[in-house]
Amino acid sequence: MVETPSLRRAIWQSLRRELLLSYRHKGDLANPLIFFLMVVVFTPLGISEEPAMLARIAPGMLWVIALLATLLSLDGLFRSDFDDGSLEQMVLSPQPLACLVLTKVFAHWLLTGVPLTLLAPLLGVMLQLPAGGYGVLVMTLLIGTGSLSLIGAIGAALTVGLRKGGLLLSLIIMPFYVPVLIFGSGAVKNAIGGFPVNAELAILCAMLLGWSVLAPFAIAGALKISVRA
């Protein structure tokens, strides 16, 4: 009779697996970052390289591009597990699927959201982001990318059964990204203007907490549907 591992052990093993797999495919880790850099390069080339103009659009552009980079990385969240059958094992396991899913999303955030956040100030310099914005940019991206990963994982779970789920995933997830984007970039703009950002940060944290409670159940339900299809 095989003993069922404890939940703590299951979560730790799951997290360790995600990080190990990602370590073995380091290239995949870099893709969102290169995308971030590339579009930041496109911005002055396509819009205007005037410092005054760039300084005005920098907060919004950095947030939008980080959001798009996260969106691109989401398609692969469950794809490889779905293809080789480990997703089915996760669904069948005695561990609560919501917890396993939360661990996967946390790993995704560690591997995508955090690197994007760390890269953002550097790219902010390239976009002439004014001095007051950097700290708040990092703070809002750190919190916001957590929400983006959670919400995006819902979309990834809903479309994992489709061959070409990528664009559809983006379409169904983007409406939910709107509030995160509004408050995230709004906070950076307020910080640059010298206004307080407590309200926006509080709402971002509230959204993160809300989604981290609700999303795992939605993701688990969607995964069960997709796996049984």
Add this chain to the structure above:
Amino acid sequence: MAWQWFHRLGSPKWFYEKTAAWLPWLGFISVTLILAGSIWGLAFGPAEAKQGNSARIIYIHVPTAVLAMAGYYVMAISGAIGLIWRMKLSFMVMKAAAPIGAVLTFLALFTGAVWGKPTWGAWWVWDGRITSMVVLFLLYLGIVALQGAYHNQDTADKVSSVLALVGMVNIPIIYKSVDWWYTLHQPATLKLTQKSSIDPSMGYPLLLMILAFYLFYAWVLLLRTRVEILRREQKTNWVQDIVAKG
């Protein structure tokens, strides 16, 4: 005995036959009321104090907006009922409701833009309510897109229900957006618990139009659901009999 009607709804055939009798009534009454309400509001109602006659578009704009939001709840709740009680018919209602809601949201945005040009000076502003209505439009489109993406109808239904349920958070945001943010958009004048701040001469035609649109929505929803029933049950004898009869 009390819940028998609910369990009968598990049968698309029962629903199809039962609603056949309702359709002409719903259609006739809803179209009549819409015409009556429009004429009352457009011709006989008062011109608005500051906006003049351009405010008469309220009789289309408010009902479509109300129905767009209510329609989302209809869609999401029928999806939830389908998921919980595994009722095929409920999923069919959800699938039928999605495009109707999308069109109503588009009409609300369009009539709002037409109203905004003479009064606010702009076709479009990015304020809280308009932005969240655009989000609602995108949610509807997402459900329609998701329905079309899956070959297996059962999977498509379940996946769309999950998405519809997750999207329910947006409706209270739309509703409260005019209270939470500084906006050009007028705050609520029709209130449930207090005296409405709208004048009765405008309020009554408006309520009539809202009721008329609700009936119209029910009519169109029934029409679309019946088509969906025929489509999904096409291999059954009773549908083939209907088709054979012409």
